[in-house]
Amino acid sequence: MSEHELEQLRLTSVQRRAVLALQQLVRSSYPSLPKHKFSCSADIARIYADRLGGLVHEVMLGLALNGRNEFMAEIELARGGRHGAALTVADALRPVVRAGASAFVLVHNHPGGDPTPSPEDIALTTAMQKPADLVSIPLIDHIIIGGRGGGFSSMLDLCIIQ
Template identity: 35%
Template sequence: METYQHLSIKEWALEDRPREKLLYKGLASLSDAELLAILIGSGSAKESAVELSKKILRDCQNNLNTLGKKTVNDLKLSYHGVGDAKAISIVASLELGRRRKLQETEERSKIASSQEVCDIFQPILGDLPHEEFWVLMLNRSNKVIAKNKVSQGGISGTVIDVRLILKSAIDHLASSIVLCHNHPSGNRQPSEADTKITKKMSEAGRIMDIPVLDHIIVTDDSYFSYADEGMI
């Protein structure tokens, strides 16, 4: 690919153009930069779409999860040649990927492990710049009845109301619940406040005969489980 560094994509050999490469060699043959180049369509007078895509990915440490956190304005303001249309194409495609992952996990409705809870919430919470607190409600067979967002906070915390969580569980006739929130910092370790609310919710759930099975803390690439660590 370096041979074509100063050529536009139209001047590349036919088999090296991203769209043609996809058609003739298949999706797996394309790099992340080439797939991104197909989305944005064109670069600028100084660089091809692939070169622009490589620059964008390099600034994201070649991590698609990091790219998924970028907004339309982030992309427009950071890269020459990226306007509304290109930025929207990138953001929309990554959102589709998140929704596909979420849909796949929702089809597996019976919860048997902390990983399965993480699979449900990571597409929802993993990329958020602020904290959100959610509750997963289960029936006696540990099948998902509902998932509710309880509260939304700032970068470092959120406030929850134990009574509202239990009321929602009762309204849904839940037999048990799982708590989940995210840490935008990327640090999956629980804070003292996290542990206090876990203990408070567990005690209240025990009284109401709606046990709290776990509390999951999600980051963009990992999670922490109170149950797995024997802390609930």
């Protein structure tokens, strides 16, 4: 949470320090990707395959990128069950805007192993493109990591994202 968001909660100083400490702990458990520049979908798949490929539930992440396609922040957008995670366009864009991104990439896993985009994956991706462009934070790619070493697919590489 940003400083502004913490102020809006009207927490006591003890509560505020606890939230900040918890945020620091959570941040330290994620992979460190400062100034990592992504040039292709394989770069992202290589980084996230080990972390997401073995999960038994779906996780949707947003990767906030700066104007040079360098990593700025990783945001967990949704967590679901074995067969999906619910996410709206607004739920995905809100934290990406807050992160100050110039562009973003969606990354999620398919626990069953097959990284082929589902109709729901394609619908979310196509629905997200226009609103993302309207706020000048384009969706660069949507990458699906297959579970248990199932490889990956890129909606940019599949020409679903133009």
